[in-house]
Amino acid sequence: MLKFAEFADRAMEQDFRQHMLEAEAKGLRRNLLALAIFYLMAASLDFVYFSLETVLTVMMPLRGIVYVLIIATMLVPVKTKFVGLRYGLVLLTMTYIWAITSAGALLIHRGGQVGLTVSFFVMIVVLMNYLFLPTRVIYMIPWGVAASGLYIGLFMPASGATASQMSTATVMQSLANIFGAFTAYQLSTLRRMEFQRLRALQAEQARLKEANTELLRREAIIANQRDELAHKVSELEEAQQQLGETRNSLTQAEKLASLGRLVAGVAHELNTPIGIALTAITHLEDVVTSLDKAVAAGKLTRSQLTEHQGTLRDSAHLVHTNIGRAAELVQSFKRVAVDQASEERRDFLLGAYIDEVLQSLAPRLRGEPHRVLVECPTGIHMDSYPGALFQVLTNLIINALIHAFGPDRQGTMKITVRELPDDQVELRFQDDGKGVPASNMDRLFEPFFTTNRARGGSGLGLHIVFNLVTQSLQGVISVSSAEGRGTCFTLTLPRHLPREEVVALERAAG
Structure with missing residues (x-):
């Protein structure tokens, strides 16, 4: 002035x-x-x-x-x-x-x-x-x-x-x-x-000079994280290759019942980190592609960069942790025949654990337009296998993301929990997607059955869910669906696994 x-x-x-x-x-x-x-x-x-x-x-x-x-x-x-x-x-x-x-x-x-x-x-x-x-x-x-x-x-x-x-x-x-x-x-x-x-x-x-310096610094960080991610992807691909080779040998050597027992025993241990890592990698590929385009176009904002950095950091840590776990499991795969019940069973709050599952899937869900709602009373304790429950919920959510919703559809997945008499709990997973044709209802839990193999479906997701619910969790699972009205999976689980069943499982494993 x-x-x-x-x-x-x-x-x-x-x-x-x-x-x-x-x-x-x-x-x-x-x-x-x-x-x-x-x-x-x-x-x-x-x-x-x-x-x-x-x-x-x-x-x-x-x-x-x-x-x-x-x-x-x-x-x-x-x-x-x-x-x-x-x-x-x-x-x-x-x-x-x-x-x-x-x-x-x-x-x-x-x-x-x-x-x-x-x-x-x-x-x-x-x-x-x-x-x-x-x-x-x-x-x-x-x-x-x-x-x-x-x-x-x-x-x-x-x-x-x-x-x-x-x-x-x-x-x-x-x-x-x-x-x-x-x-x-x-x-x-x-x-x-x-x-x-x-x-x-x-x-x-x-x-502008300061902003450019900061941008170059962050680009260097992103480049380092991208290199680290590529290394982790390579490890994941190697682990997947080993798993595939082992699964093929397993399929040729045993009949369907034997495969079901083996998958039920190790899938919740092995597919949990693999499934989580795959989910994170899928999302990270989208994030890296989006980030590269934004940087090349010069339209990268500070808020976008901060968000992508958070996603990269969280997901890289998640991939690193689960790849390490997967590598260990692959090496010991031949020694594992059934679920390690004595090592995995513990007491946990069901509502809090469901929240942990959703949090671990956040990198995958963040890139989707769909919502996940949870209705669970507080204070429900379970003495069971949280690893198995983790895999069940993960497979159900991923299955819904792949099969339930069209490309332009924004859907809702709802997890509802209620207490039942006789120390039981009912967990219901429901989506409002396109539903399952009546001709496929009887085959949903069959191994290797899939209607979407082109998008990476293996046909083992719901089969694993069935085995985990009926064997590890000692529960019952049912499904109802109608085309255009969505699908509902109902799990009835004991809140406290009977000690007799645990002993039987441990003997079967030995």
Whole structure:
């Protein structure tokens, strides 16, 4: 904000003056050099109005002082501490020139005509005053008005000027002050506005540089995370390959019942980390692709970057943990025949555990438009196998995501829990998707049966759910569905597994 052609903010004004110091000094030196040349014309008129003796003995020494002042002003160093000295010498020089010029009307004694002629030179001096230091117009205006006023009010009457001549001189001096002040004001304002724009541009450049540096830093972090993710994907693919080879050998060596027992014993241990990792990797591929496009297009916002970083960090940790677990399980796969009941059974809160399952699936669900709702009374304790329940819920959710909803459909999955008599609990998983055709209802729990193998369906998801519910969790599962009305899986589970069943399972495993 400007006030009297200067910044109202004193710090800003000082910054501006420091910025203009060198340019102002160079401009002043050019103007002083022009003044020295122009002043030769005024000196030449001395030979017209004065005798040769007066010129040599009086006028030339007086005018020589002007050149001394000009040279002294030009030699002032371009430093902040000499600014006041430079301004003072400029005002002294202009005042001295004005005094000699104005006094000419009294020295010549040729009437008002001479006074009017001298008025022209006074007007030139006033104009030059405004142009010498236009950035300090607040000093130039009082000096110009005072110089014109003193000449018209003091020197012209003393030189015998007529009223008409004084009126003419008044108009000349007024125009000189108006034009000079307006020009100096405009120049002062323009230079300060340019300075403001320059500072704004510099600030924006600094901000952009900082943002670019931060962006490069985060891109480096993302690149490192991408490399780490690629390594984890490679490990996952290797683990999947080993699992596939083992499963093929298992399928050829045993009958369907044997495969069911083996899968029931290890699937909830092995498919849990594999399923979670696959879910995370699928989502991460989408995130990385989206992030690459945003970076390439230059449209990556800070909020998007922060969100993607959080997803990458959480999912990479999830992949790392589950890949390690999967690798360990693959190595020990041949030694595992049934569920390790004695190691996995524990007491847990059902509602809190369902929340943990959904939290672990967050990377997968975040990229879907569907909702998962939970209705579970608080305080329901279970003494069972949380790993098996984890795999059951995961498979049901993934199965619904793959099969229940169309590409343009926003659906809802709902998990409802209620307590039953005889220390049992009912867990119902329901979706509002497209439902299952009646012709496929009897085959839902068969191994390797799938209607969506093109999207990666293995046909083992619901078969694993059936085996886990009926064997590890010692419960019952049923399904109801109608095309266009969704599908509902109902699980009836004991809250506390009977000790006799645990012992039987442990014996079967041994």
